[in-house]
Amino acid sequence: MTTLHSPTDVSPEAVPALPPQVLVLFGATGNLAQRKLLPGLLHLARAGLLPEHRIVGTSLEDIDEQQFRELARQACDKFARNRVTETEWAEFSKRLTYVPQSAGPGGLSEAVTRVEGELPGLPRRLHYLSIPPSAAGEVVNMLAEANLVDRARIIMEKPFGTDLASAQLLNETVHEVFSEYQIFRIDHFLGKEAAQNILAFRFANGLFEPIWNREHIEHVQIDVPETISVDDRGTFYDSTGAYRDMVVTHLLQILAFMAMEPPTALEPRAISEEKNKVFRSLQDIDVRNVVRGQYEGYRSTPGVAPDSDTETFVALRCVIDNWRWAGVPFYLRTGKRMAESARIISIAFREPPKSMFPANSGVGTKGPDHLTFDLADASKLSLSFYGKHPGPGMRLDKLSLQFALHETGQEGDVLEAYERLIYDAMSGDHTLFTTAEGIERLWEVSTPLLESPPEVELYRQGSWGPSSIRDLIAPHVWRLPFERGWRQSR
Numbered sequence: 001m002t003t004l005h006s007p008t009d010v011s012p013e014a015v016p017a018l019p020p021q022v023l024v025l026f027g028a029t030g031n032l033a034q035r036k037l038l039p040g041l042l043h044l045a046r047a048g049l050l051p052e053h054r055i056v057g058t059s060l061e062d063i064d065e066q067q068f069r070e071l072a073r074q075a076c077d078k079f080a081r082n083r084v085t086e087t088e089w090a091e092f093s094k095r096l097t098y099v100p101q102s103a104g105p106g107g108l109s110e111a112v113t114r115v116e117g118e119l120p121g122l123p124r125r126l127h128y129l130s131i132p133p134s135a136a137g138e139v140v141n142m143l144a145e146a147n148l149v150d151r152a153r154i155i156m157e158k159p160f161g162t163d164l165a166s167a168q169l170l171n172e173t174v175h176e177v178f179s180e181y182q183i184f185r186i187d188h189f190l191g192k193e194a195a196q197n198i199l200a201f202r203f204a205n206g207l208f209e210p211i212w213n214r215e216h217i218e219h220v221q222i223d224v225p226e227t228i229s230v231d232d233r234g235t236f237y238d239s240t241g242a243y244r245d246m247v248v249t250h251l252l253q254i255l256a257f258m259a260m261e262p263p264t265a266l267e268p269r270a271i272s273e274e275k276n277k278v279f280r281s282l283q284d285i286d287v288r289n290v291v292r293g294q295y296e297g298y299r300s301t302p303g304v305a306p307d308s309d310t311e312t313f314v315a316l317r318c319v320i321d322n323w324r325w326a327g328v329p330f331y332l333r334t335g336k337r338m339a340e341s342a343r344i345i346s347i348a349f350r351e352p353p354k355s356m357f358p359a360n361s362g363v364g365t366k367g368p369d370h371l372t373f374d375l376a377d378a379s380k381l382s383l384s385f386y387g388k389h390p391g392p393g394m395r396l397d398k399l400s401l402q403f404a405l406h407e408t409g410q411e412g413d414v415l416e417a418y419e420r421l422i423y424d425a426m427s428g429d430h431t432l433f434t435t436a437e438g439i440e441r442l443w444e445v446s447t448p449l450l451e452s453p454p455e456v457e458l459y460r461q462g463s464w465g466p467s468s469i470r471d472l473i474a475p476h477v478w479r480l481p482f483e484r485g486w487r488q489s490r
């Protein structure tokens with residue numbers, strides 16, 4: 001049975017030794033590779049979590065090995081979490097090589113075979129497809145032509161397809177070349193420490209699960225506003241939009257962790273089964289319950305069509321039609337260029353049926369009790385409730401119990417999501433990856449929205465999105481911006 005172990009809660013020597021690996025990174029000069037994958041691999045190497053390995057970068061850029069190493073160095077200097085020393089860089093970079101896509105399957109095969117010759121035994125291959133969904137089928141076929149399928153696993157980036165038909169076609173194409181056990185469809189939100197903590201919180205405690213249902217929960221919000229713009233990703237983003245980029249992947253995956261029944265074991269099949277049941281109970285997205293927004297000025301981003309109606313913001317109400325959640329709305333929101341960056345799940349509990357407190361006591365005036373997960377790398381958790389304000393009479397204040405990972409001294413042990421997932425894929429652990437069935441079902445429920453999207457509404461940069469989002473959530477209110485900030489550690 002595969003277990004959901006955290007590789008850093010034990011010393012690297014205690015982590016099971018992995019066989020040597022050759023990582024082939026498609027899209028090696030792209031935004032994700034620079035921001036996350038190359039710095040992440042460097043971190044894994046520094047933490048002693050990479051076995052003996054070589055990294056072969058490839059992309060459409062006609063650059064050579066030296067230029068790739070320079071690009072990787074700049075990316076690591078900019079995005080790695082700690083300063084990169086010369087010794088560390090020398091160790092890491094001597095294992096980096098590059099072959100342009102123009103070299104074709106022959107060139108790729110030659111580059112991989114050459115570096116494999118430098119490693120002992122028969123190394124495993126890990127192909128990381130950090131490329132748009134439209135290019136994925138072609139790369140899979142190229143890997144077959146290059147004869148790089150044996151001993152290989154393949155990580156496929158999201159979005160996996162752009163709608164039901166394309167996801168089914170992509171699954172068919174990949175299955176013609178790779179077996180399911182070789183395929184790792186990545187959704188990096190599931191690699192976040194805080195996302196996995198939802199599983200621990202729900203299923204390792206007897207306290208919360210009994211109230212985790214329609215009897216006690218009034219509604220749920222999954223809210224991921226971002227201050228960043230589309231930046232240099234105009235071309236990708238304009239053909240993708242916020243719904244495909246964030247909702248059909250990350251937010252709905254998090255929703256499954258929140259909403260699923262207790263899995264029978266902490267292993268991939270049991271977890272996927274429960275997540276897929278949630279997806280099967282998810283009702284088709286009703287376009288009347290969706291607000292699409294676009295930030296002012298988006299259309300002048302390089303790569304974006306001047307008359308684009310792609311959404312950079314989306315908010316929606318989802319319905320899970322099963323016994324546990326009937327009648328409990330799930331509100332999802334995400335967008336670029338918003339007022340704040342945050343990633344929260346907020347659970348609003350039902351209010352008591354009767355109150356003995358006088359109207360001027362303050363009871364109920366600060367909203368219902370909430371359980372809030374902050375999905376930041378240094379995750380936080382808060383449970384808010386009404387309590388007595390000290391002194392005479394009975395005045396009620398909103399109080400909270402809070403947990404912050406950074407107060408435990410364990411923050412340094414956190415693996416960034418991509419690091420964790422690359423490590424898991426190398427270990428063959430599918431627990432935190434998504435399945436073909438799950439993804440196809442999510443595209444299926446999305447079809448009404450993809451086919452008849454509501455008009456995009458413009459919103460001011462630095463705002464919380466179009467004003468119609470208030471009607472979407474009424475009679476409830478959006479939790480963000482918080483009325484009270486998180487408690488700062490003393």
Ligand code: BG6
Pocket residue numbers: 188226245246343
């Ligand atoms: C990516 C999206 O998958 O997730 C980006 O393509 C988004 O648009 C990013 O900004 C958010 O991830 P994180 O880990 O920074 O919250």
